[in-house]
Amino acid sequence: MAKWNKTRTGVVALVVALSPVGYKLIEEREGLGQPNKPIQKAYADPYLGWRVPTICYGHTKGVRQGDTATIEQCKKWLNEDATKHCAIVYEALVPLNIWLTQGEQDAYCSFAFNTGKFKDTSSIYGRLVKQDHWGACMGLLKYYYSDGKPSRGLWNRRYAEYNVCISQLEYKREGVR
Numbered sequence: 001m002a003k004w005n006k007t008r009t010g011v012v013a014l015v016v017a018l019s020p021v022g023y024k025l026i027e028e029r030e031g032l033g034q035p036n037k038p039i040q041k042a043y044a045d046p047y048l049g050w051r052v053p054t055i056c057y058g059h060t061k062g063v064r065q066g067d068t069a070t071i072e073q074c075k076k077w078l079n080e081d082a083t084k085h086c087a088i089v090y091e092a093l094v095p096l097n098i099w100l101t102q103g104e105q106d107a108y109c110s111f112a113f114n115t116g117k118f119k120d121t122s123s124i125y126g127r128l129v130k131q132d133h134w135g136a137c138m139g140l141l142k143y144y145y146s147d148g149k150p151s152r153g154l155w156n157r158r159y160a161e162y163n164v165c166i167s168q169l170e171y172k173r174e175g176v177r
Contacts, residue, residue, distance in 0.1 A: 018082055022106030025164060026082060026113055029157045030058035038074040042067040047146040085112035092119040098128050107165035111140060137165035
């Protein structure tokens with residue numbers, strides 16, 4: 001959940017945290033796909049190969065072929081990487097006064113964690129700018145291609161993100177109370 005904290009200097013800072021559902025969404029789709037069982041030895045990215053050496057729960061920064069990590073290091077990187085990618089989402093939305101449900105936040109942070117982008121996605125970000133939260137959640141389903149080809153793994157991830165995204169949205173129909 002996003003929280004505003006006032007610092008000693010009076011500056012207001014945004015602190016972003018995923019819910020347990022958000023962390024599970026990432027953990028289950030990175031590394032071995034099993035929470036608490038990250039891959040502790042560097043591996044080739046499933047889609048990009050050794051061009052992007054990866055370790056633990058999808059961590060790539062500074063990773064080289066042959067690197068190893070402890071479970072504690074994997075969890076630390078997961079927390080750092082998730083926080084970094086959630087900040088990408090919030091830095092794009094807060095200046096526009098767009099606020100998310102926890103489900104939306106978890107889904108978009110997972111999406112940004114996986115793709116490294118958010119603001120340049122017209123089907124997600126563009127719809128949020130127009131206050132179309134349902135449409136933005138549906139926009140997640142567009143991003144299941146890797147190297148120009150559909151990927152079953154990415155489709156499953158996007159579908160899981162979509163379901164988390166809509167989980168707390170209020171359903172509104174005209175004429176129905």
